[in-house]
Each structure stands twice: as structure tokens, then as C-alpha cells.
Amino acid sequence: MISLLKKSIQHERPCLPGLVMTVLFLSLPNLVAVFWPRVDQHHVENFWLGVGILLAPCLFSVSVRTALRLWLPLAAFLPALMAYHFVTGEPVREWAFVVLGETDASELERFWAPAVLAVLAAPCAMAFLWWFTGRHVPAGHRLGWLARGVVMVCLVVMPLGQMVFGGWGLGGQVAVKRLATTFPANLPVSAWRAWEIHDDFAGRTAVAERMEVKSAPLGDREIYVLVLGESARFDSFQIHGYARETTPLLAKMSGLLSFQDVVAPAPVTSMSVPLLLTPANPEHLRAAASLPSVVSIFRRAGFHTAWYSTQRKHGMYDTASSVFARDAEESRFLSGTFAPGNARYASAYDGNLLQPLKELLATGHRRLFIVLHTMGSHQNYADRYPAEFNHFPAERQDIASRPFVRALxxxxxxxxxxxYDNSIRYTDWFLAQVIETLKQANAVSMMLYVSDHGQNKGDAETLPFAHGNLTPEVMHIPMLVWLSPEYRAQRQEQTMQMESHVGTPFTGSAVFHTMVDAAALQCDALDLRLSAASPQFRPGPRLLRNLKGELVDYDTLPVVLNAGKSATLGISAGTNIHSVPR
Structure with a gap:
């Protein structure tokens, strides 16, 4: 065996220096990701996966020089990919291609200089690859069995291990994400995903314009505000029985309804938000892309619509939300357009949304519908609130790049x-400020707050301080409704029905129907059986999608709790119900 190893090493020796240098040259986009803006273990693994992809032709007895020169066309992209990473701080993903199709010149202004340099450098990169392989990689050399084994390890074993040890569902998702951020696979994978996104959302405007919406405007001013939360866990709210004072302001708030048994329709933002905003249900998740949103329904009814967000317009987590933002007559992304690299968690504080809200209310529009899309309790938690909200002593702990969080x-x-608790306390302050602002408007007004999903606690068996799996901590979400005195007087039926359904089990898929019905709007997309503001409310089974894309019933899904006991993943209507003063 030792003799065979020596022979194999001697076989590769004439080719090895040129091979290594050429592979490193072609791997520059992956190397940049490893070291910029900081060393990231995930990108180290991506680098080795990229090596396997680059040398994959050698597994079929293709000579090394020919295999490397097969990548000659892609060498032209090397300068552009590196320039892109230095500007944004992360590898090219599908949303980069989406941006090219939907953005304007002002949003791409920061890319002009790097783009020009990248175009000029492209032929130089191709020429260098051709010259270097011709000079330093022996013609006709083919990899031996040992080198082929290394290539197989890089190409197959790492992604396969991720799926086995991470679970075939979640691990498979991670493996696909690895391909989407590893050169050269990220170019075709990202382009394909971008095409899917564009295809899904094509024609949404035309659908909304054909939608007939009937409304009965009141004599008074009407204001409806939908606050989309982020990563908020139901049982971390003081008003839901949590021992800590995380919601002291909401606990004193009058006119507030806390729905006790609402579950997210999906465990991640990109799947959940479309189901919150449209009449699509988890059985037909993809249909959300072609259906009118709650924003477009209110707009067709004659409301002035606005979307204000502290999330970024283009980011790795939630490209879809910005598409729904386009349904509004005006939109602002207070954290900027792009979500750069490991600084992607940095954002404007949610409190910054109050100023545009107040400015819009001061314009005098008689009928308003406003979406406030918050960063809420998204990792990193300590970045979500100002220093004065560090009520429970906490220093920033960056676990975004840690693959084994349980090692903390x-x-x-x-x-x-x-x-995390501080971020909830800041959400409490923010929601209280929104309500106070609506009170001062003296209008028929309503605020509905719902989180897209929850967050596992730190002692969770899997994905601690994260989400994506189907646990009560991730799926049981807070949903709060505040109604102004004027609303209660003018919309007595809707008020009574919402009060009577605070303990009814349902999913976030009912948010669209509840919001539309609460404003007394009528359209074909409205299903009164899914409106908590209707006497016909019959939400039925709480179906949701997991990361495998499978349809599951929340109330019958078995899970293993941290204590090791088997239980049913579901919370009965009578559990942890704490009344909120009205």
C-alpha cells in the first residue's frame, strides 16, 4: 500500500505545481469569500467543493491541461466576481441576477467603477489561464487514482456528509445553498433560481389590475397598518406569561387583542411572508407569486398604500418581500438596497420606521394602508436595538458563522x-409607539402585528438560536391586533368577531383574509372562513410547509422535546392564555 502511495505521488509530481497554481487562480472567487470580510468556515468548505468541481472532468480520464482549459470561458468572470464580492461582501447569489432585471441605474451606481475594471480585466484573465496551463501543466498528463480520490472527496463526500448529518431535508437545503455560493456552480445555479423568481412573479401587476374590489368608505378617516415581525417567539412576550418584563408597555395597552394560538405557515421568512401577504395557502405555496397581495387589494379599493422596511431590498434571505413592496404606491428601504456579506445583519433600527409613518399620516390621505416590515429579533440580536434598550445585560455574540452553536x-x-429578550422589549416599545401614533390620528384605525416565524431557544437540541425546523418555539408566533375607539364604534361586527376568536387555533395564512375583511372590503380572493373578523371563521387544519417542501399538519406532527419526551407539536387553545387589558 505504501509503495502504491509513493508511485501515485511520484506520478503527480511533474504536474502538481502548475495544477495547484491554476486551481488557486480559478478558485479566486472562493478564496476571496474565505478571507473577506473575515475567515468563514462555511466558505472554507465551499473552497474545497469548488476544487472538486473544477477538477471533475479529470475523473473521466480528461487530461489535466484540457480539464483546466475547459473553464476558459468562466475565467472571464473572475474579475467581475471578485469585484462584486469586495463591493457587497458576499458571493454572487440569485438575487444579484434578480437585481439586474428589476433595479434602476441609481441602485447600481456603486457598481459602475468595479464593473468597468472587471470588463477590462476579463480578456487578461482568459489569456493568463491559457498561457499558464500551456507553460506549467504538462500536456497529456492525467490524474492518478490517489488524486482522483481527493477530487471525489471534495466533490461528493462533503455535500453528502452535510445531508446525512444535517438531515436530508435541512441538510439538502444547505447543500444546495453551498452550490449557490461556490464558484463555478454559483453562476448557473443562481441564474436558474433568478429565472424561477422572475417567472413566478411575472404578471402579478396585471392580475391585481383585473381584480374587482368593492368597499364602502366611511365618512371618517381610515388607517390600516400591518406590521410584519421577524423571528419573534410567542412565549418570550411578557403578556403571554413570560416571567421577564419584555412587553411592559403592551401589558398596559388598552384596545389590544392577543391571539393565543397562531402558528407560522412556514419556518423561514422566504416561505412564510408570501403566505402572510396573499390568499395562497401552504398547499399551493408557489401560487403566492402570481396572486394579488393584501397591499394590491387595498390599493384597488382606493387606499393610498405604502411599504416601509428596515430589511434590505435585495438580500440573501428574503428577495420575495421586495417584490410585494412593489405593489405599494410608495416604498422605502431604510437599511439600504443591498445586504452585504457578513454585515448583512446590520440594519436601521425598527424605530426609524416611525418617522415616515408620521410623515405619511400628516399628508392628509383619507384612506391609508401601510406595511411596516421590521427586522425584529433577527440575528444578531444585539444589533436590533439601541444601547438604552440593553435592559438585560448582553454583549454582542456573533454566531452567524459558527457551524456548531452548541459549542458556545x-x-x-x-x-x-x-x-434576544432585549430585542423583544424593543419590539414592545416600537409597537407601543405605532399605536400611540395611530391614536393621535383620531381615525378609524387598526394595527395588526404578526411575526413571520419564531426562534429556537439556546437549549434547543437542533438549531439553537436559529429557526428553520418545526418546533413550537419556531412555529408558535405572536399576533396582536389594536383597534381604535373609532374603529370599534364603526366596525362593531368585526370587532366582536376578532375578540371572540383570540383563542381559536389557526395559521398565519389567515392574515390576508382577516386584514381585508376587517376593512369591510369584498373581492373574489377573500375567504370569510379564513377571516378572524368574520362569524364564518372556520380555519380548519393548520397545514404548513417544512423545508423539504412537504405539507404537514401542525397539530399532529410528533416531535422530540428537549427533555427527551415525545409529544405532539401543537399548542391547545387553552394553553398559556393570558388576557390583555382592552
């Missing part, structure tokens, strides 16, 4: 838990 020390877990 007890002190780190304490800081993360405290920071």
Missing part, C-alpha cells in the same frame, strides 16, 4: 438569550 459557553448563551 454558558456565558455566551446567557448574553444571546438576554440580547
Amino acid at each position: 459557553t454558558g456565558e455566551q448563551r446567557e448574553h444571546l438569550s438576554n440580547a
